[in-house]
Amino acid sequence: MIWIKFMKLLVISNGHGEDVIAVRIVEKLKVNLPNLEIAALPIVGEGNAYIKNNIALVGQVKQMPSGGFIYMDSKQFWRDLQGGLLKLTLAQLKIIRQWSKSGGFILAVGDIVPLLFAWLSNTNYAFVGTAKSEYYLRDEQGWLNRTSWLERWFGSVYLPWERWLMSRDRALAVFPRDDLTAEILKQWSIPVYNFGNPMMDGIGEVTEIKKLTSLAEKQTLSILLLPGSRMPEALNNWQQIIDATSEVIKTFSLQSILFIAAIAPGLEILPFQEYLLCQGWNTTSLAINSLPINDPQAVIFSKKNASLILTQNAYSESLQLADLAIAMAGTATEQFVGLGKPVITMPGTGPQFTAAFAEAQTRLLGISVILVEKSNQIAQKMLCVLNNAKLLESIAINGQQRMGKPGAAERIAECLQQVLLK
Incomplete structure (x- = not known):
């Protein structure tokens, strides 16, 4: 030949x-x-x-x-x-x-x-x-x-x-x-x-359905944060997402919460850190080797019963580790759904993640993506989803059906x- x-x-x-x-x-x-x-x-x-x-x-x-x-x-x-x-x-x-x-x-x-x-x-x-x-x-x-x-x-x-x-x-x-x-x-x-x-x-293998049916009972709830990959839109999305985390922390006050923010490698990380500090998050000195992800450059923040890992080098690990996502992204949201997991989303100011884009994404990905109008509605919607074992099982099946193996x-x-x- x-x-x-x-x-x-x-x-x-x-x-x-x-x-x-x-x-x-x-x-x-x-x-x-x-x-x-x-x-x-x-x-x-x-x-x-x-x-x-x-x-x-x-x-x-x-x-x-x-x-x-x-x-x-x-x-x-x-x-x-x-x-x-x-x-x-x-x-x-x-x-x-x-x-x-x-x-x-x-x-x-x-x-x-x-x-x-x-x-x-x-x-x-x-x-x-x-x-x-x-x-x-x-x-x-x-x-x-x-x-x-x-x-x-x-x-x-x-x-x-x-x-x-x-x-x-x-x-x-x-x-x-x-x-x-x-x-x-x-x-x-x-x-x-x-x-x-x-x-x-x-990205890894699809999440087993049995892992999704008891999220509300978990001592630590892992939530993925996906603000998108293009500036300045990603930073605007980030501000909306972080605003939503305050209510999530209050709603799940009896659980430990681990937020994992997967920031695109090509983005400048400092503005994301600065907004966290402005919103009352504090940097911590948690040992890197104790993190659930492999990223020596990750930055860790804390606030009340929550920790937040800011990473640019552990994308696939972050998707695998999280139970649920707050997302304002395109491809990343689809990949997370493909793992059989639920996503809460809200419209941004664009140019990509507009109300029209968010609505179209719910049609593309079906029941796996739950759209709310404002950031202060996310926590209650999350509580409803995590307490519905039948819905979580359907979401796991739907993710593989929509995105494939x-x-x-x-x-x-x-x-x-x-x-x-x-």
Whole structure:
């Protein structure tokens, strides 16, 4: 199989979460195809996930003012245009066409933008759909009440032009994010492969249901805090979340509470610490080796019957350890739900985590995400959830159903080896 060394794969993705998913698939591809030449073109952002994993970048990369959320706010779109979006897009399209002429193939990860770029490449491509799910419009029982007649008429969360791009002869494989979406897409001439969601890879095994049925009786309640990964929005979310913890501490005064704040590694940690101090939290000298997570750089705070660990280096451990989350995040919330655990959320000021985004997230993730309007409502809602053993059991089942089992990246990579790189 000497010919493999001449094969090339270009990965196109549009967002940090999409970059991470693409990296997981690429790493699995490398195992069986060590001579495959792989490069990446991150449409949004600077491609730090690729750089960190020694995957070469091609073409121009640039962080736009919107951070990739232009579809949520027209003002963000105009800011991106002023920041050079059009020029950058044209340059990226030129790189893609050059790549295809050299005999390369395309793996598009994200939404319609990388999918469209893949089609414009004029070469064979595969698509990993991370952004859309039929759960936004329906569940296993049928259409949701809020689904409009137009959405029902279209027949799928994937619009007709998106399905057209997925059904072209050069589209050799499409990987939806969940079982329900895969089943719906099979109605059309689309090469659908249902291998699960790579988002759950590297997080760990799904929580056992029996662990979730006695949370209210636990002496120590572990609560994950997820403010998001983009500044300044993450800090604004953080302030709302910390405001909520005061009421949680009062409500669960007879228990010890461990808050675990998973802060994105790329964020400056000092503003998060400063707000805690302003809200009456005190730093402690607790020995690092006594922490339930492995992060020598973690900072520990205390307040009444609660402790709070601020970490940037123990993400997966934090998700595994926590019983419940107060979250204002996208991907991280989905991963926590995939572990079979409940999330309490509230809308922020955006540009990502708005009221509309939060409401859409409850449709995507179902009963696993409970939406409240204000931070002072979180504690009582948390009490109701933790005292409902039947609901917790349903949440555990729902999480796996919506997010799938770990190992999707490897399954997708094996399929790509067979259908795209044959």
